[in-house]
Amino acid sequence: MHGNRNIGDVILDLRNICLSFGGVKALTDISFNVREHEIRAIIGPNGAGKSSMLNVINGVYRPQEGEIIYRGQQRRGMDTYAAAKSGIARTFQNIALFKGMSVLDNIMTGRNLKMQTNFLLQALYWGAAQKEEIAHRKKVEEIIDFLEIQAIRKTPVSRLPYGLQKRVELGRALAAEPEILLLDEPMAGMNVEEKQDMCRFILDVNDQFGTTIVLIEHDMGVVMDISDRVVVLDYGKKIGDGTPDEVRSNQDVINAYLGVAH
Numbered sequence: 001m002h003g004n005r006n007i008g009d010v011i012l013d014l015r016n017i018c019l020s021f022g023g024v025k026a027l028t029d030i031s032f033n034v035r036e037h038e039i040r041a042i043i044g045p046n047g048a049g050k051s052s053m054l055n056v057i058n059g060v061y062r063p064q065e066g067e068i069i070y071r072g073q074q075r076r077g078m079d080t081y082a083a084a085k086s087g088i089a090r091t092f093q094n095i096a097l098f099k100g101m102s103v104l105d106n107i108m109t110g111r112n113l114k115m116q117t118n119f120l121l122q123a124l125y126w127g128a129a130q131k132e133e134i135a136h137r138k139k140v141e142e143i144i145d146f147l148e149i150q151a152i153r154k155t156p157v158s159r160l161p162y163g164l165q166k167r168v169e170l171g172r173a174l175a176a177e178p179e180i181l182l183l184d185e186p187m188a189g190m191n192v193e194e195k196q197d198m199c200r201f202i203l204d205v206n207d208q209f210g211t212t213i214v215l216i217e218h219d220m221g222v223v224m225d226i227s228d229r230v231v232v233l234d235y236g237k238k239i240g241d242g243t244p245d246e247v248r249s250n251q252d253v254i255n256a257y258l259g260v261a262h
C-alpha cells in the first residue's frame, strides 16, 4: 500500500493509445490498466508492440493519440526524467549498467533522483551532504542484502555472470524506490536456475515492498506463474486481457501463438 491508495485501485490507466513510427503502426488503440500491487504482464509475438508500450509508460515515446492517467492525473508530455521522478523505474532488455563500476556503485546510481543536495550545496553544507550520503548508502545496502549479493558488492559488474548482472540491474531500479517497476524481459538469456532466482526476487519485491510490477516476458511458464493479469498484443493491437487462465483459453490468443513458433 502506498500513501492513501489501496491494493487493487487502478494506478495507471492507458486509454486508446496509438503510436506510429512514420508509416508503421506500433500500437493501435490500446487500452488497459494497472492496479496497485499487481504483477501485470504484457505478452505477444515478436514485433507485437510490447517494448513500445513500455516505452510509452515511462515516457520514452509520446503516443500520437490516447490518454495516460497515472495516480488519477492525466499525464501530458511526460519525459523519462519526469516518469522516473514520479515513481516509475525500469530495467532494459539489454543490460544497461556501468560495466567498469562495482555492484555497489551501480546500485548507488539508482539513488540519483532521490539525492537532494547538489554539488555546490555539498561544498557549503558538508555535514548535511554527508548525512544524506550515509542514508543513501544504508538504503543501497538494504537492497544488496535483499538481493543476496553481499559477496559481490565490490566486484566490477563486467566480471559477473549474466544472471547476476540482471539482478544488479534490478537492484539499481529498486534503489529508486519505485511505485511501478517496469521489467523488459527480465529472464531473457537466463538458464533455468537463474530464471527461478529472478522469479523469486520479482515475487519478493512485489510482496515485501508492495511494488506494482509491469513486465514483458517471452517465457510463458514464467508469465503464467507469476502474473496476476496479462495483456496480449499482436501486430500492435490488443487481442486479450485477463487472468492467466482467461488468457490461456482465449481463442484469439491461441491463434496468434499457434501462428508463430509456439
Ligand SMILES: Nc1ncnc2c1ncn2[C@@H]1O[C@H](COP(=O)(O)OP(=O)(O)OP(=O)(O)O)[C@@H](O)[C@H]1O
Pocket: 021, 024, 025, 026, 044, 045, 046, 047, 048, 049, 050, 051, 052, 053
Ligand atoms: N523506434 C522505432 N522506429 C521505427 N519503428 C519502430 C521503433 N520501435 C518499434 N518499431 C516498430 O514497432 C513495431 C513494434 O515493435 P516493438 O519493439 O514494440 O515490439 P515487441 O513486441 O517489443 O517485439 P520484440 O518481442 O521483438 O521485442 C515493430 O514493427 C517495430 O519494427
